[in-house]
Every structure is written in structure tokens, then in C-alpha cells.
Amino acid sequence: MLNWDTMFASRSSLMRASEIRELLKLLDQPDIISFAGGIPDPALFPAEEFQRAYADIFSGAAVNSALQYSVSEGYKPLREWLIGQMGALGIPCGLDNVFIVSGSQQGLDYLGKLFLSPNDTALVTWPTYLGALQAFNAYEPAYDQLTPSGNRTPESYRVAAAAAGGKVKFAYLSADFSNPTGETVDLAGRKRVLALAEELDIAVIEDAAYQSLRYDGEPILPILALEIAEKGHINDTRTIYCGSFSKTLAPGLRVGFIVANAPVIRKLVLMKQAADLHSSTINQMAILDVAVRGFDTQVVKIKAVYSHRRDCMLAALEKYMPKGTSWTKPEGGMFIWITLPEGMDGAKLLAKSLETAKVAFVPGKAFFADGSGANTFRVSFSCANEQMIEDGISRLGRLITDEIGG
């Protein structure tokens, strides 16, 4: 065999198989109750609506356009529909501000590519979305801890970034029901992030993948909306909003979007032209068709199911988790974040759990850019019914109780 490692670019050494992915291969075993995935429940997909959407495309006049190459910006009618959605969220914008990507994961990759030279610093929360770390890693950054509730000085970030060999380029966060914690950044926290970004003259990447999935509590304005309110126009803002249809409609079509100031969108369009030309034309049309006919109805439907599952899981945690553990109480999304007593290890717990309790979850360490967080783990309630939640959390509770006792 050839020695490929000597031929690959230096960035490739950061592309490693995720431990989680390896562990999750075990999940095909039918006797395991899995809270590991963070995927939408396929039973909730608007399959009939998609069926009609594709059928309509083929019986309509645009069938050739659906199958042909199209522009890198994305399908214009879909971008126009998004302008309306954004307006309702307090984000007035125009066509120049809306860009379609192949899932918001691609948006994160493109933003890493746009901003990060090797050794530049990305600010992320501890923990943060694992997929964001994976996307950014390809551009060989350093990481520093973003603390929306904290008070680190801008100067301390500048000094750390210079020591790492570059500049701070952006702050990345998910303000609503984030993956993995399910927590929300409050209004004051959002304003602190904006003020920090202003001081550091950096971008803010607002990952809004779960924003539509609020089950209770009052909605808080997106960071981009707050900044537009302050500055008057989206083209004067530094916040880049990444949105998704994967949690609301369906992930299999790979359609997401970015809303931001026109100069950043222009660069992203050029980048996409060079990287994959454009996102699937026919899928953009299908997403629009389903969204126009009933995006809000679909969101109401899935919120009813997921919020009930969240309630069940919180109740089960209350009932079965031993003293010494704690967990988040999310107002939306798909995740609850559990903290074990200091010194316990989520990965070891998972290995044991797969053997004895037969419950799967995701150990927390991989979500920390600094490799901390060993005593944490993530559970998702999105694909689990009441009975699975009751059985799974009770088994997990017993295992943890034994571990703490033993």
C-alpha cells in the first residue's frame, strides 16, 4: 500500500473517525434503547406532502429546471419565501441576504472555510455542537471558550489568540435549545456576545437549527434580529444566521440556508460555485412546495410530540436519577444534558450501559473543544416513545446509582 499520510495536506490529520460514531454502530442491536441519536422522528416527516411536491414538479412546467444545473445562490422562490419567514423573526432582509446550502452543516463548513486561516481562533461554548468542531477543524483553528453568561475581557481573547498564532475570527453559538445541552442563551447573554464581537471586530455565527422547536417559555429574539434592531440594516451587521429544514421538514433532502449581510453572502456564493456548484434544484423546489403548503402546521405537529417526550424524560429523570446527578430543563429542541458526579466518566458509563442496562447515549467529552467534560453525557428524546423513556431512564438510573454507590 502507498503511504498516503505523506501525501495528504496537514489538515487531514485532524479528520478522525468519531468515537461516538463507532460506538453508535452497536445500536443496531434490537434490545438496546437508544437516546443517542439527535435525529428527527421519521414518523413525523410530512411524507405525503413531499410525495405531492415531487409529483407536482414532474407534472408542472418547471420539470426541466428541476433536473438542470441552477444558480449557486439557491432557488429564488425558496429564498423569497425565507425572506418572509425571517421578517417574522425580526430579521428584515432581501434576496442578497439569503443563500441556500446543502444542510446547515454545509453552512458551518463554508463559514469555517471563509474565516479561518490555520491557527486563527474560533470562540465556541464549552460544550458546543460536535459537528461544528468537526467542520471547523478542517481549517486548523485554535479554540477559546465563549461564555455568554461570563465576563472575560476582549483583551484576554486577543492575547490568547495571538499566542495561538492568529486572530479571533468568530464566535459560534446556538442560542436556542442547543445541541448538546438543550439550553437557551438569555437576552442578556445574546447582548453580551454581540458586545464582545463588536469589541473584537469578529463575526457571530448563530446556529439556529433548533429555533423553531420551542415548547414553552417566551421566544427570545435571534441574535441577528437584536443586531439589526441596533444597527438599522442587515448589511451593517456581523451576525451570520444558519437555518435548517432538517429538524422541521426532513433532513434527507439536504436543504438549509444562511441569512447574513450581503458582502458575506456574496463570498459564500462564490465559494459554493467552486465547491459544489449549487444545492439540488429539485429538492429546493420540493422543500418550498411543502413549506408553502404547511410549514406552520408541520411545526405545530412535531412540537406537540417532542414536547410531550421532553416532559416524559424530565419526569423520568426526576424519578430515577440518583443524588449527585443534575440535568438541564430545556424549553425546546431534542436534547437533555446530564452531569454526573465529578470523577465519573460518561464514556465508561456508556460502555457498561451497552452491556448491562442496554441504554445508549452520547458521552459529553467530544462536545468540548478542550477535551474536558468527561463526567457529562447527552440524551435525546426525539425518537423515543413514553415506554422507551420510562424503561430506558429507569435502567440508566439504576446503573448510575450502582456506579455511584460502588
Add this chain to the structure above:
Amino acid sequence: MLNWDTMFASRSSLMRASEIRELLKLLDQPDIISFAGGIPDPALFPAEEFQRAYADIFSGAAVNSALQYSVSEGYKPLREWLIGQMGALGIPCGLDNVFIVSGSQQGLDYLGKLFLSPNDTALVTWPTYLGALQAFNAYEPAYDQLTPSGNRTPESYRVAAAAAGGKVKFAYLSADFSNPTGETVDLAGRKRVLALAEELDIAVIEDAAYQSLRYDGEPILPILALEIAEKGHINDTRTIYCGSFSKTLAPGLRVGFIVANAPVIRKLVLMKQAADLHSSTINQMAILDVAVRGFDTQVVKIKAVYSHRRDCMLAALEKYMPKGTSWTKPEGGMFIWITLPEGMDGAKLLAKSLETAKVAFVPGKAFFADGSGANTFRVSFSCANEQMIEDGISRLGRLITDEIGG
């Protein structure tokens, strides 16, 4: 407005709007005959077959899988079908050797990302596919000239790459009916490229986007097939084969593929997981359905149309082009490459042509990594009928005759 340029990564300065793209915006004018695009004729799309494919997906058992997240490697039954196709091309391979991408353009981007650190050298032909240069540019390489018919020493490449600040990482070429010239690299040329790659210990990226579209002449084995024949097994080869469904079935679904040794495929899968998770599940299923039912029939159909158009265009060039011009005689693909007398400028000719002759084409300079080739241009016959070809080439011939005379 913020000064984004100071925030962007250094690579972003290489992401520029293509002049061609700007010029081609003029093509909406109805009185212009365009030979500029390199896109398939939408009248040839197997639209009914795609209609049935999507309908079957929604009436079948796999509808939830079609709409759900899936694995980064790609849809397994599609990869299995590709194994059969590759076998017939002299490329025996297994599942570990086949990887689905969102169009082969994405394959080029990923390969640039996998191999190129800044200042590494990519070998490309003069001219080469513009989209390859755009994809690779994001990784800040140097370029050197690959000459399949030439005799530069490996040492001369090594010295030039070191002077540019890196190493030679791969040779990229399209061996069959390349974009932009339509030319084919003969068997001896393919073997010379392999021998050079062996000497330099680099990868060969074989862009096979047009390979299925041979209209006459004998097929020549793909470079990867030649290398497998020599080395015995695909996992011992250095050639990475990039394939496309865009020219045969339809580009709007964004489904392409890479076939290569397992270590390279494994890295690409990790890269894709971080970059966009996976290509559209439903579209991979639809492509497979249409391919299984009649890939060969579809290829026969489009070859009949395109080869006739090529014949018409070659005849028209013979009839109308003045002395001093020359052009390629492609055995397949979508393009003919025209060389003007030394000192003439394809871009200036286009500007004049859009005003007077009302014929569009693509000036050749952008296809040259060194910015040479000003006296060349590309015409495509894929979307032009007989009458358009006769009218367009006669008008263009008159314009060029006038220019040479004047």
C-alpha cells in the same frame, strides 16, 4: 459597512467572481445564439423515468429512509450498482472503494482539501477544467503544467514545486473529451501520466465527467483501469476516479461519485461527514432507480443527438472559419476548442460578438492556470440544434474573418 476583508481567511482572496459568469448573464437576450454553456440539453433528460422513480420511492417501504439522515459514504445500493459499472470499465472494486458526492465538482473540492496545503503544487493541463481550478484555488496551491504528450522530467517538477514552497501533490486531468478542448489523452499519454505520478509519488485525479459520451473511435481504458491492470488491486493504486451522472442522467439532483483505493475513500468519508454529513438520500435513490431501469438506453439516446450536433458543428467550422484558425475534432463530449491567430483575443472577440454577430462562447484564458491562452475559445454543441449551429458558426466565421482582415 464592516471591513470584512480583514476578517476573512487568506484563501478568500482567491475566490473571485468569474468573468465568464458575468458575461454569460447577458445570454438571456433572446437574439443571441449561445455556444457558451457546457450543460446537457434538458430536452434529453429522462424526466418520465425520474417522475416514476420519485413516485416509487413514496409508494415504497423506504420512504422514511429517503427523507432521513443517512451515512456519509452514500446509499449502499447505488454504490453496489456503481461497482458493476466500474467492473465493466476494467475497474474491479468493492464497497470500500466507492463514495457518493454531491456532484463530481464536490469531489474535486474534497480532493483539493484532502491533498493541498498552501503552496503545494497541483499539476494540470494547459488549458484545464475551469471548475477544477476554482475548486483547488480555495486551498491556495501553485500550479505546474501537466503534459501527457510531453517529456518534462520528474525532477523539474520537484524543483519547481519546492521553489513554490511545497510539494507536488497530484496530477489532475480529464482523459476523455475534456472540458474545454474535447480532446482525448491517448493510451501512451495515460501511461506517461501514471509513470510520472509514480516517479513523483503523487496521486492522479482522473476526471471522467464526459467518459460515457464517446461518439466514435475506440474506447481507451481509464487511467485507473490501466493502473489496476499493472498493480493487481485497486487498493494499491494512486489514481482517483471522479464520475458524474450530470451529463448522462441529470445534474439537478447533485449526485456524483469517486472510486479509489480504500485509504483515500476513508478520509473522504470523514471529510464529508464534517462538511455536509451526506448527499441527498432521496436523490441517490432516484438516480439508482433511473440508472437500473435504463442507464444504457439513456446514454445511447443522448449520444445520438450530441454526436449529430458535433458533426454539424465540425462541418460548419470547416465551411465558415477563415484561414489562420484551427480547432479540435473531438470523439465525444460537448466541446470544441478553437484557436485564433496569435495576437487575437478571445475575450475581446466575445465582447464584439455579443454586440454584432450575437453569438456567445467562452474565451479560453480562464482555463489556463498561468493566464495564457488569450487567443483561444470554447464552443459547446450540446444545447444547439442544426439551424442554430449553421447560423451561429456562419455569423461567428464572418466576424472572425473581418477581424483577421481588419
